[in-house]
Amino acid sequence: MRMRRKRHLEERLAACSDLLLARGRPCLNLKEAAEQYRALLDYRQVFGNSAPVRLEIGCGCGGFVLEMAKRNPQVNFLAVEVCSNVIVSAMEQARKEKVSNVRFLNIAAEILPCYLPQESIDTIYLNFSTPLPEQSREKQRLTSSRFLQIDRALLQGGGRIEQKTDSAEFFDYSLTKFVENGFEVCEITRDLHGSPYAAENIVTEYERIFLGRGLPIFRAVAIKRGKERRVE
Numbered sequence: 640m641r642m643r644r645k646r647h648l649e650e651r652l653a654a655c656s657d658l659l660l661a662r663g664r665p666c667l668n669l670k671e672a673a674e675q676y677r678a679l680l681d682y683r684q685v686f687g688n689s690a691p692v693r694l695e696i697g698c699g700c701g702g703f704v705l706e707m708a709k710r711n712p713q714v715n716f717l718a719v720e721v722c723s724n725v726i727v728s729a730m731e732q733a734r735k736e737k738v739s740n741v742r743f744l745n746i747a748a749e750i751l752p753c754y755l756p757q758e759s760i761d762t763i764y765l766n767f768s769t770p771l772p773e774q775s776r777e778k779q780r781l782t783s784s785r786f787l788q789i790d791r792a793l794l795q796g797g798g799r800i801e802q803k804t805d806s807a808e809f810f811d812y813s814l815t816k817f818v819e820n821g822f823e824v825c826e827i828t829r830d831l832h833g834s835p836y837a838a839e840n841i842v843t844e845y846e847r848i849f850l851g852r853g854l855p856i857f858r859a860v861a862i863k864r865g866k867e868r869r870v871e
């Protein structure tokens with residue numbers, strides 16, 4: 640079902656323009672954009688410091704990244720979300736709560752290499768990415784090889800991806816893809832809320848819904864291995 644466009648969306652986005660670093664260019668196809676367009680961010684200029692930068696892909700309404708940013712004031716956060724209708728709520732909340740160490744990109748993750756320098760990211764969070772079980776949509780899954788190669792290029796050596804999902808099939812698929820794409824997988828749990836990792840966990844908007852339905856939450860961490868491994 641299509642979400643109704645929020646009222647006064649453009650005005651509301653404009654009112655948050657100081658927090659919004661990029662807005663999708665209705666341009667070129669994504670592959671061309673990634674190859675031809677470059678507007679690399681200077682984090683020192685953006686945040687006014689050289690603290691480590693973490694990235695959430697598919698931040699939705701921003702509950703997770705805002706709480707993470709408040710708990711970790713010594714870290715900078717970027718939140719990417721393709722849907723303007725939801726990222727606007729995240730930005731408005733950041734403004735309301737005066738969270739100063741988070742900025743937003745309203746773009747598809749496919750074109751992150753246009754904006755983020757290589758090997759500049761410390762951690763990537765993938766929270767409840769859409770599982771897209773249809774085989775025909777495999778390339779759109781955020782843990783497909785296509786995306787993991789983008790993530791690999793953005794992550795510093797030893798950098799990590801932290802994934803949470805409610806889908807057992809998507810989780811198993813992701814574990815395989817992490818290994819195929821040169822990541823070492825650890826901290827695997829098929830019941831996050833019954834595990835030691837629950838203590839530090841920040842519950843996202845979707846996670847709250849799935850918990851309400853009594854579903855188990857799957858979590859894993861994938862660490863970028865030092866040496867490049869080519870995956871055919």
Ligand SMILES: C[S@@+](CC[C@H](N)C(=O)[O-])C[C@H]1O[C@@H](n2cnc3c(N)ncnc32)[C@H](O)[C@@H]1O
Pocket residue numbers: 696697698699700719720721722725746747748749766767768769843844845846
């Ligand atoms: C199921 S929601 C999860 C939202 C939030 N992370 C949470 O846990 O509550 C997935 C979000 O990812 C966004 N998304 C999906 N594909 C994306 C892509 N290629 N680039 C950026 N955002 C994407 C969707 O628009 C949606 O808001």
